[in-house]
Amino acid sequence: MEAFVSNYLSILGSSALLTVLFFCLEGARPAESGQPFAKWLRNVAYLPFILAWILALQLVITPAAAALLRVTGGGLLPRFIGAPRTLVGEVLFFLGFALTWDVWQYWVHRWQHTSPLLWRTHALHHAESALNATAQARHHPTNYVLFAVLYTPMLLVFGGLGPHPVGAFVLFRVWGFVNHANLRVGFGRATRLIAGPQWHRIHHSTRKEHADRNFAAYFPFIDAVFGTYYEPKADEYPPTGATVERMAVRVGFEPTLPFRVKRFSRPS
Template identity: 25%
Template sequence: MHIFDDYLLNPEQRIYWLYLLSAFGISLVYYWVQPKPKVTHINTIYGELKAYWLHPSALLDYRYFIAVWLIKLYILLPLLLSAKTVTLYVNLLLLKIHTPLHLQFSALTISLLYTITLFISSEFSRYWLHRWLHTVPLLWQFHKVHHSAEILTPLTFYRVHPVENFLFGLRYAFTAGIVTGLFLWLFGSGLSLYMIGGTNAFIWGMSLIGSNLRHSHIYLRYPKFLERWFISPAQHQLHHTYKYCSKNYGGYLGIFDRLFGTLQLSENINKPTQYGFPKKLAKRYSGLTNLLIRPFIDCKTLWKRKHEKI
């Protein structure tokens, strides 16, 4: 089925089966080493799992995932600019400035350099887009959809408004296009990504070490020194609380949060007891239609208010 090919069987997606399996394995180890409650009856475990996976917020994530998949497939994808087009224009622009340099390095060096540059520049542009989604009032109306989740499940990663999806698609096209165009000019054709399992080796590695746990209730911290470089699941869970939502904008890396003053380590902060918005605000995002339409209504209200003032 199409949706399985697009997600569960696609290593470029967060919910690729192997990443889910590794997240499950890490969760088991996490529970194993946690201090155990005195009574752990099978019915209690079942009740807790049911309350988590069948919570109204989680159920809404499942329905929303299918709806947005269809919107992406039939509306967004045909509209998006491709990284190839950007590459072409960047390459043409550079050729106008100077003839290609065609620097001589081994294929392995070029491939590693290209993979690392692509990964770091992608993290950089992701950091800034995420930050603007919080700080620009009109963009925040759309990003609120992601932050409205009261329960974090791996599918909450996909609770993103199509407008935000579109912006992230453009961000990717520009980042990958600029880096590839530049590398073609520097090193000539024959560029190849350092891949594992059909995806960027870095993303593959990061996904295996628990990126799915960021949207979960497994409060997995990394040691302090590591959280300064990589965003741990606990750090992203803090980003989903009302108090710390202006911290930890990074995807995989914490270095840009550190550089631009938004890093929040999980040290000395207990596992959050509530995610998303306070009750009154959360109610406004309680159904599929609300998630899709509410941001446009709120943008219109903001726009009107601003122009009435003028």
């Protein structure tokens, strides 16, 4: 219990610091000015609950994953290659892990958009009409259950191996803030290489030409490979939210949300 509380406080603390940092950055160069403060506050108020949920879920996932690895022999990579031992090995492992994770995440995410049932786990995230860094944790609890269950193939490849804690922090804490930041910042020639605020904003756009585009979390070229890549024009910062076609009812933070979103149709 003590470990749970200290883990929770450290994750909550780092998230709070990042929230404040990005709030200041967004104020300096916003993609969209005049976002309602109440919406920002609502996402911030949701943060302690969703972080507690993620950690509680891990209490179930960790022993289940350990049991699965015992049965299957510990994962392919640890069995045949082992953990990286040099700095170069660590960097290569980090890149390999990030790329594999993003390809896997791409397909789970894309499935959430194409399946009416799975869309219900993702609708809350897209219902944000004033996109900013606080949306990084604006996910329904069922979204994390889905990702945990579908993580099994990744587990069988990587076993207990994961990136260095610094790399994991960048991938799983910082980059969500970067992607959702309300920042007028494009990555220019690196747009196809690394995901950022302008590129992910297209994914949240209400415009038809942007629908079901840019699913990757870190590497936009994954979308290019699978035919869903959209390169924003230099000054393209569209309005965000979910189109009426996708939302049958108003979407809030209610736990019953997945059971209330009745239907959605793909925008033509």
